[in-house]
Amino acid sequence: MQHDAILARFDLTPAAAAGTLTVRSPVDGAVIGRVAETDPAAVPEIAANARRAFDAWRTVPAPRRGELVRLLGEELRAAREDLGRLVSLEAGKILQEGLGEVQEMIDICDFAVGLSRQLYGLTIASERPGHAMRETWHPMGPCLVISAFNFPVAVWAWNAALALVCGDPVVWKPSEKTPLTALACRRVFERAAARFGADAPEHLLQVTVGGRDLGAALVACPDFPVVSATGSTRMGRQVAVAVAERFGRSILELGGNNAMIVAPSADLDLALRAILFSAVGTCGQRCTTLRRLIVHRDVRERLLPRLKAAYASIPIGSPLDAGTLVGPLIDADAFEAMQRALETARADGGTVTGGERVLADRWPDARYVRPAIVEMPAQTAVVRHETFAPILYVLSYDTLDEAIALQNAVPQGLSSCIFSTDVRETERFLSAAGSDCGIANVNIGPSGAEIGGAFGGEKETGGGRESGSDSWKAYMRRQTATVNYSDALPLAQGIRFEV
Numbered sequence: 365m366q367h368d369a370i371l372a373r374f375d376l377t378p379a380a381a382a383g384t385l386t387v388r389s390p391v392d393g394a395v396i397g398r399v400a401e402t403d404p405a406a407v408p409e410i411a412a413n414a415r416r417a418f419d420a421w422r423t424v425p426a427p428r429r430g431e432l433v434r435l436l437g438e439e440l441r442a443a444r445e446d447l448g449r450l451v452s453l454e455a456g457k458i459l460q461e462g463l464g465e466v467q468e469m470i471d472i473c474d475f476a477v478g479l480s481r482q483l484y485g486l487t488i489a490s491e492r493p494g495h496a497m498r499e500t501w502h503p504m505g506p507c508l509v510i511s512a513f514n515f516p517v518a519v520w521a522w523n524a525a526l527a528l529v530c531g532d533p534v535v536w537k538p539s540e541k542t543p544l545t546a547l548a549c550r551r552v553f554e555r556a557a558a559r560f561g562a563d564a565p566e567h568l569l570q571v572t573v574g575g576r577d578l579g580a581a582l583v584a585c586p587d588f589p590v591v592s593a594t595g596s597t598r599m600g601r602q603v604a605v606a607v608a609e610r611f612g613r614s615i616l617e618l619g620g621n622n623a624m625i626v627a628p629s630a631d632l633d634l635a636l637r638a639i640l641f642s643a644v645g646t647c648g649q650r651c652t653t654l655r656r657l658i659v660h661r662d663v664r665e666r667l668l669p670r671l672k673a674a675y676a677s678i679p680i681g682s683p684l685d686a687g688t689l690v691g692p693l694i695d696a697d698a699f700e701a702m703q704r705a706l707e708t709a710r711a712d713g714g715t716v717t718g719g720e721r722v723l724a725d726r727w728p729d730a731r732y733v734r735p736a737i738v739e740m741p742a743q744t745a746v747v748r749h750e751t752f753a754p755i756l757y758v759l760s761y762d763t764l765d766e767a768i769a770l771q772n773a774v775p776q777g778l779s780s781c782i783f784s785t786d787v788r789e790t791e792r793f794l795s796a797a798g799s800d801c802g803i804a805n806v807n808i809g810p811s812g813a814e815i816g817g818a819f820g821g822e823k824e825t826g827g828g829r830e831s832g833s834d835s836w837k838a839y840m841r842r843q844t845a846t847v848n849y850s851d852a853l854p855l856a857q858g859i860r861f862e863v
C-alpha cells in the first residue's frame with residue numbers, strides 16, 4: 365500500500381508509527397498507523413492554550429484572518445491529490461469521493477475568505493434623540509470541533525474556515541477511526557500559518573486524538589463556548605446535554621434517514637441515476653445517503669426491476685481502483701449492524717435483494733457488501749432507524765399526502781427529495797406542509813450538499829447548521845451598543861432622576 369509515501373509527504377512518518385491507537389484501512393484491514401493518543405487529563409492545558417490563542421486572534425482584523433484561510437485554501441489545492449488518497453485509504457471512500465471531499469474544503473475556504481469582509485451587523489434606529497444603536501458580531505471564543513469518520517476532513521473544514529475568520533481558535537477531535545487524515549490536515553494548516561506570519565498565534569489549531577472519553581472530557585470543558593459535533597444522534601444527545609449544562613452553544617450535525625418520493629410523472633431515467641448515486645455511494649455511509657424510496661404504485665413495476673438490475677451490476681471493489689463505485693464498510697461492527705437490520709426487516713415481512721458479504725476471499729480482514737434493496741410492507745421501526753450501511757427500503761404510496769406523511773414520519777429528517785414533473789406536486793413538497801427536512805430537493809437526489817447553503821437542519825438537532833448561508837453567526841456573539849451623542853440622558857418614558 366502507498367500509505368507510507370503519502371504519510372511522509374505530510375511529515376507524519378514517525379508520528380504515525382509510535383502511538384497506542386491502531387489505525388486500520390477499511391480497504392484491506394491492514395494497519396496503516398499507530399498514533400499517539402491525547403490524555404483526557406490534558407484537556408485543561410489544551411483549553412488554556414486555546415484561550416491564549418483567542419486573546420491574540422480576536423483582535424486581528426477579520427479580513428486579515430481571512431487571508432490565513434485563503435492561504436489554507438491554497439495549501440489544500442497543493443495537497444489535494446495526497447489528502448484525497450489518504451481519505452480513501454483511511455475512510456474507504458472511492459478516490460473520486462476522497463478528492464471531492466478535499467474540493468469541499470477548498471470551496472469552504474473560498475466562501476470564508478469572502479465572508480471575512482461581510483461579518484455584518486445592523487444599525488438600528490434609536491427611539492431616543494441623539495442616540496445611535498448598532499450591533500456588532502464579536503468572536504465567541506475557542507471552538508471545539510468533533511467529527512465523524514465518514515467525512516474525515518470536510519467537516520473540520522466547514523467549521524474551521526468559518527471559526528477562523530470569525531476569530532475563534534479551533535480544537536479538533538476527529539473520529540478515532542480517522543486520525544491520520546486529521547494530522548495531515550494539521551500539517552497543511554501549519555504550512556498556511558507559516559506563510560501567513562506572526563499574526564497567527566501559536567495553538568490556533570490543536571488536533572487531539574482519542575475516542576468517546578476524550579470527546580466527553582473536551583465537551584465538558586467550559587472554556588469551549590462553541591461545540592460543533594458531527595456524528596450519530598446517540599452522540600448528539602450526549603453532547604447537547606453536556607454543553608447545555610454549562611450554557612455553551614452546540615452546533616449539531618447528526619444522522620439522516622433520507623427519502624426520495626418518485627411520483628407518477630417522474631423522469632424515471634433521471635430518478636434511477638439519482639437513486640444509484642445516493643443510495644450506494646460511499647457504501648451507504650453518508651449522512652445524506654438515500655435510505656427510503658417511496659414510489660407511487662403506478663410506477664413501481666417500471667422502476668424496481670431496472671433498479672435491481674443496476675444494483676446487480678455495480679462494480680464493488682477497492683476504492684483506490686478506477687471503475688469501482690462501491691468500496692468497503694468502515695469495519696466489522698458496521699457489517700454486523702447491517703446484517704442485524706436486514707434480519708429484522710425480513711422478520712417484519714420485508715423482501716431482501718443483495719446485502720451479502722462479497723470479496724471475503726480477497727480481503728478477509730475487510731468488509732465489502734453488495735448494497736441491499738428491501739421491499740417493505742410498511743414503515744416499521746427498522747426503516748425509521750438510520751443503519752449506517754447501504755440498505756434501501758422501498759415503500760409504495762397512492763396519494764402525495766400519504767407519501768409526504770411517510771417521508772416525515774422518521775425522527776431524523778436531514779435531507780429529502782421528490783422526482784416529479786408536476787409543479788403542483790413539487791411546490792407542495794417544498795411548502796410549509798411538505799418536507800420537514802433541512803434539505804429538500806426536486807429532481808435531484810438527497811446526497812451532495814453544496815457548501816453555499818447551510819447544511820443539515822435535521823429535526824433531531826432542532827436545526828443544527830454548519831457551513832454556508834448565515835451559519836457564521838453561530839461562531840460569534842452579538843453585541844448591541846447604544847451611543848449617546850447628545851447632552852441629555854433620556855431614560856424610559858415618565859422616569860426622572862434629580863441629581
Ligand code: NAD
Pocket residue numbers: 510511512513514515519537538539540574575576578579580583594595596597598599600602603617618619620650651652750752778819820
Ligand atoms: P459517532 O457518533 O460514533 O462518532 C462521531 C464523533 O463523536 C467521534 O469523533 C466520536 O469519538 C465522538 N463521540 C462519540 N460519543 C461522544 C461523546 N459522548 N462525547 C463527545 N464525543 C463523542 O459517529 P460516526 O460513526 O463516526 O459517524 C456516522 C454518523 O455521523 C452517522 O449517524 C451520520 O449520519 C452522521 N454524520 C452526520 C453528518 C451531518 O453533517 N449531518 C455528517 C457526517 C456524519
